[in-house]
Amino acid sequence: SVQIGGYPWVWNNDPVTDYDHGPGDWVLLAEFGSAVVEGDMGRVDWVIRRDDLAAGRFTRARACYDMVG
Numbered sequence: 001s002v003q004i005g006g007y008p009w010v011w012n013n014d015p016v017t018d019y020d021h022g023p024g025d026w027v028l029l030a031e032f033g034s035a036v037v038e039g040d041m042g043r044v045d046w047v048i049r050r051d052d053l054a055a056g057r058f059t060r061a062r063a064c065y066d067m068v069g
């Protein structure tokens with residue numbers, strides 16, 4: 001599945017709040033992952049600060065990985 005913006009699907013860690021990205025107001029940029037089935041490969045979330053998103057500074061986005069378990 002692919003999601004652009006919105007709220008992340010959270011299994012273990014919320015990519016917006018549970019990682020040490022540094023100060024700022026972080027939001028979900030995109031999420032890519034597999035469905036919850038046997039052999040699940042997990043999800044990759046890209047987060048970005050709101051001010052960087054507004055200014056189009058996508059090089060400042062951060063990626064996070066999470067999987068079931």
